[in-house]
Amino acid sequence: MAYKIAIIVGSLREGSINRKVARSICALRDDNLDCSMIEIGDLPLYNQDLDANPPEQWTRFRQQVGEADGVLFCSPEYNRGVPGVLKNAIDVGSRPYGQSVFDKKPAAIVTASPGSIGGFGANHQIRQACVFLNMPMMQQPEAYLGHVTDDSFDASGKLKDGPLKGLIETLAHAFHDWVHMIHESRRLLAEDAAHAAQAREHV
Numbered sequence: 324m325a326y327k328i329a330i331i332v333g334s335l336r337e338g339s340i341n342r343k344v345a346r347s348i349c350a351l352r353d354d355n356l357d358c359s360m361i362e363i364g365d366l367p368l369y370n371q372d373l374d375a376n377p378p379e380q381w382t383r384f385r386q387q388v389g390e391a392d393g394v395l396f397c398s399p400e401y402n403r404g405v406p407g408v409l410k411n412a413i414d415v416g417s418r419p420y421g422q423s424v425f426d427k428k429p430a431a432i433v434t435a436s437p438g439s440i441g442g443f444g445a446n447h448q449i450r451q452a453c454v455f456l457n458m459p460m461m462q463q464p465e466a467y468l469g470h471v472t473d474d475s476f477d478a479s480g481k482l483k484d485g486p487l488k489g490l491i492e493t494l495a496h497a498f499h500d501w502v503h504m505i506h507e508s509r510r511l512l513a514e515d516a517a518h519a520a521q522a523r524e525h526v
């Protein structure tokens with residue numbers, strides 16, 4: 324069974340290396356991960372006053388993420404932090420209070436940069452928000468992808484062979500296994516609870 328994955332890319336740039344990384348992860352597991360890129364560039368800035376009558380872009384975003392089995396964040400780092408457009412999307416999805424579409428969704432974070440520390444700062448800021456939002460976050464492998472440039476991909480946007488491709492393959496497998504483990508554990512727990520309830524009825 325393929326899990327529905329909402330991909331949220333923290334870059335609006337046409338030729339974004341993070342978008343290419345996201346596509347590479349999906350392409351490697353297209354048998355098990357049914358990925359959709361979720362548009363975030365059109366989301367009006369979060370304003371609590373609008374919660375009573377939300378803009379249709381917020382509603383569309385919340386619905387798309389809400390329908391997913393898992394979330395994959397792929398983002399650049401801007402000035403050692405999370406790009407504003409991505410933080411806005413996280414804020415939009417997290418509200419109204421008590422109705423966060425991120426709640427309990429397994430997720431992973433990948434940050435890619437031409438720089439050598441691979442967006443470490445942004446990665447951990449995204450992680451901090453997601454942990455607060457009750458998302459089970461994949462812990463390993465950590466994905467601070469440094470020295471990623473246009474040259475890491477061929478003209479069609481595919482990853483060239485090399486160490487980065489190996490790491491992305493490991494990541495893609497680990498992410499699928501993570502999403503599967505979370506959903507399978509919940510299914511088994513629900514089954515156990517149903518059996519226990521049945522047993523109590525027969526006492």
Ligand SMILES: Cc1cc2nc3c(=O)[nH]c(=O)nc-3n(C[C@H](O)[C@H](O)[C@H](O)COP(=O)(O)O)c2cc1C
Binds near residue numbers: 336401402439441
């Ligand atoms: C406003 C801005 C701030 C940036 N700050 C950082 C930074 O803190 N760390 C870093 O590694 N790269 C930084 N960069 C460079 C980006 O990593 C680089 O532009 C990257 O290609 C952006 O990701 P994208 O290709 O997915 O759009 C910054 C770029 C911009 C436009």
